[in-house]
C-alpha cells in the first residue's frame with residue numbers, strides 16, 4: 362500500500378445550527394437561565410417547554426441577539442454571537458424568523474404590506490418584494506387575502522400572516538414564542554401543521570410553548586426548562 366504524500370484533508374464538518382455552552386442570564390439578581398448547555402442541529406423541530414417563568418422566552422431572545430448572556434457562549438452556525446460586530450446583528454436577524462403570541466401586525470396596512478415589511482427595511486427591489494411576498498403568502502395559504510387588512514381576518518389567519526412575515530426572507534431558522542397562545546385547539550393544529558411543512562423544507566424550528574395541545578401534535582425533540590435550567594431533553598414519539 363502506498364501512502365499519499367500529502368495528508369488527505371478531512372471534509373469540513375458542518376457546524377450545528379445552534380450551540381449553547383454553560384449559558385446563564387440574570388435580570389438583576391433573578392436567574393432567567395442557569396448553566397444551559399444544548400445543541401440543535403440544522404433541520405430539527407424542537408419544542409421548548411416548561412412552566413411560565415422557566416426561561417423559554419429568554420432563551421429565544423438570546424438566540425436573536427436581543428439579550429446577551431452574563432455567562433457562557435452561544436454559537437449560531439459555528440459563529441459566536443458575542444463576537445458579532447453590532448453591524449452584523451441585522452444580518453443575523455435576517456436569517457432568523459420570529460413569531461410571537463401577540464401578532465403585532467400593522468392594523469391599517471394590507472396583508473401584503475405587513476408581510477413585505479422586513480424586505481422593505483432591507484431595501485429590496487419592488488420585483489423581489491412582489492415575488493417573495495407572493496411565495497410566503499402561498500406557503501401559508503393566504504395569497505388570496507393579500508389586499509385585506511388584518512382586522513378583517515380571523516385569529517388563525519392573522520397568525521398565519523405573522524408566519525408569512527417571519528419566513529419571507531427565507532430564514533435558516535424560525536423561532537416561535539407561544540405562537541398558539543391565542544388559538545383554540547383546532548387552529549393550534551393548523552398552525553403546527555404549517556410549522557411542520559416549513560420544517561420539511563429545511564428550516565430549523567424552535568417553538569416555545571406551555572401548551573399541551575402542541576406537545577400532543579409534535580413528535581420531535583422536547584427540551585424542558587424549569588427555573589432557568591434544562592431539566593430534560595427527550596425525543597417524543599406520538
Ligand SMILES: Nc1ncnc2c1ncn2[C@@H]1O[C@H](COP(=O)(O)OP(=O)(O)O)[C@@H](O)[C@H]1O
Pocket residue numbers: 388391392393411412413414415416417418419420
Ligand atoms: N426583562 C426582564 N426583566 C426582569 N426579569 C425578567 C425579564 N424577562 C424575564 N424575566 C424573568 O426571567 C425569568 C424567565 O422568564 P421568561 O424567559 O419570560 O420565562 P418563560 O418564557 O418561560 O415564561 C422569570 O423569572 C422572569 O420574571
Ligand SMILES: [Mg+2]
Pocket residue numbers: 417418419538
Ligand atoms: Mg415566555
